[in-house]
Amino acid sequence: MEHARSHPELTLGVAAFxxxxxxxxxxxxxxxxxxxxxxxxxFASHDKEPFFVKNLENVQGDERDVIFISIGYGRAADGTVSMNFGPLNQQGGERRLNVLITRARRRCEVFSNLRADDIDLSRTQARGVAALKSFLQYAEAGTGSARAGAGDRPASILSKLVAEGLRGLGYEVRHGVGSGQTGVELAVVDPRRSDRYLLAIETDGDVYAGARWARDRERLRTQVLESLGWKVYRLWSAEWFKDPQRELERIARAIEEAKNEGDGPEQSTGCRKASTEGHGALHVQNVSSALAGTADEDKPCSYRLARIDVNMAGRPLHEMPVDRLVEYVVQVVEQESPVHRSDAVSRIVHAAGMKRAGEVTVGAIEKAIAKAQGDGLLVVRGEFLWRPGMKMPPVRDRRALAASRRCFERIAPEEIARAVELVVRAGAAVPPDEAVTAACRMLGFSRPTDDYRKAAGAAVDTLLASGRLRKHGHFLVAAERRTAKAG
Incomplete structure (x- = not known):
């Protein structure tokens, strides 16, 4: 339940022994x-990867962002521990465990009342049980305290393996560089200047798990380190243990890219403490507060439907003078710009007391739209009607609207792009997928559809091409502010 509240965007599976x-x-x-x-x-979302609870033997090919592992086996009433771990004691048990721990893309969380030291391998020859002991040793080392001082933080098993692999490739790697929460797990030294670092390598180990809040682990920590000049590479343990050589090659590429980009932080800079104040607005629920001090045009607002007074004068809507229909169209656009042309038609029809519009009525209003455009009273961009002079659209939250009035296809591409831009400005440095998802929620939708992702992806491309956003490694960052305002 806590995962559903704090990380609804990440798919989840639970595996029991x-x-x-x-x-x-x-x-x-x-x-x-x-x-x-x-x-x-x-629980109703993630259609392609729904939440599940399965036993160990049935978890085959069910990858999820996060996997919770419930060991289940524990101490007897007298405190003794049986070396019977069900399927792990059978032939091939180690393969079952390996399949399980590699089902997680981002992380595994283990729930057990046993520790690795409780498993006595002298009492069993089962390879699956031996694999479980090793896995628990890693899990314990990977979730230790992150409060060690500078330079004396104990290295996890994973960080030791990574460091050994990089040293084998000729890189100089140092453990526990920095102090407190701004210390980095592994730092790669610049061979051209021994007083500078090229890359910080962060794993989902002690520092990651020791962060108090989920947002600290997911984005805040990386953002703080980058603000100190670090280039950060995030390594997930599940990916490493699935294919260590592939991950090592990826890290090596990141090191070479960092070398080509220029100098990293000086060692004194990389070791200094930094405040995390001002870096809290990272998730969508905090975007509004992050933008609280900005200009009004930079703040999301609730969507307001246009209210107009249609005087039928005893005649059908399609028989009204075109100039009168033009007035109604302009009133809708003034209040809802940019508005989809079908929504503009719908507002006028409903204001006239009609449940639906026939082809003749729609045709009459479309003629009024064309006349208003010709008279310079509105601007048509694709399927959307804009108020003249509006350069930047407002970002509007549609969650209070009826479901029938909420549709991604009726949101102007420019508004989607603006939402993505506001998310990035609020978060300072945001992965593209997270920016797209957060913008979706800012617009009032619980989860993005495939069509929305396509439209938002195009919006990101447009923002990058226009220079409003730029890429910084794997993140989107805001460019210098422009003067254009929402009209």
């Missing part, structure tokens, strides 16, 4: 969902 444990989790989750329906949107 036994069928009874999986069933117990399902039943308990049903009770929690019944008592708190606020998370139902998460």
């Amino acid at each position: 036994g069928l009874p444990q999986a069933e117990a989790i399902r039943q308990e989750l049903e009770v929690l969902r019944h008592g708190d329906p606020s998370c139902e949107e998460f």
Whole structure:
């Protein structure tokens, strides 16, 4: 339930070591969902990768962003630990465990009342149990305290493996550079200047897990390090253990790219402490507060439907003088610019007390739109009607509108682009996928559709081409401010 509240954008799967444990989790989750329906949107989302609870033997090919692993087996009433771990004791148990831990794209979280030291390999020859002990050792090392001082932070197993691999490629790597929460796990030294670093390598190990809040782990930490001049490479343990050589090659490419881009932070700069104030507005629910001090045209607002008074004068709408229809069209555009032309027709029809418009009525209003355009009373861009002089559209939250009035296809591309831009400005440095998702929610939609992602992807391309945004490594960052305002 906590994952559904804090990370609804990340797909989730739960894997238990036994069928009874999986069933117990399902039943308990049903009770929690019944008592708190606020998370139902998460459980109904992710059509292609829905939430699941499965036992170990049934998790085959079910990749998710996050996997929760419930060990299930534990101490007996007398405190003893049996070396029976169900399917792991069987032949091929180690392969089952390997399949499980590589199902997670981003991270695994392990739930167990056992530690690695509780597993006595002298009492079993099962390779699956030995693999479990190694996995728990890694999990324990990867979630240690992040409060160690500068330079004396214990290196995790993963960071040691990565450092050894990079040293084998000829790079100089240092552990635990920096102090407090701004220290980096691994730092690659610039061979041209030993007092500078090329790259910070962050894993989902001790510092990552030690961050108090989810947003600190996901984006705040990276943003703070980049503000200090670091180029940051994020390494996920699941990807490393799935294919260490591939990940090592990726890191090496990132190091060479950093070398070509120029100098990294000086060692004194990389080690100094930094405040995290001002870096809190990273998720969509914080975008508005992040923009609170900006100009009004930079703030999202609620969508307001146009209100107009249509005087039928005892005649059908399509028989009204075209100039009168032009007045109605202009009133709608003045209030809702940019507005989809079909929505403009709908506003006039509903204001006239009609449930729907026939072809004749639609044709009459379309003629009025053409006349208004010809008279310079509105601007037509594709399927959208704009108020003359409006350069930048407002970003409007549509969540209060009826479902029938909310449709991605009726949002102007420029408004989608503006939403993406505001998200990036609020977050300072945002991965493209996260910017697209956050902009979707800013516009009032719970999750993006494929059509929206396509439109938002085109919007990002437009923003990059126009110079309003630029790429910084794997992130989008805002360019210098322009003077254009929402009209």
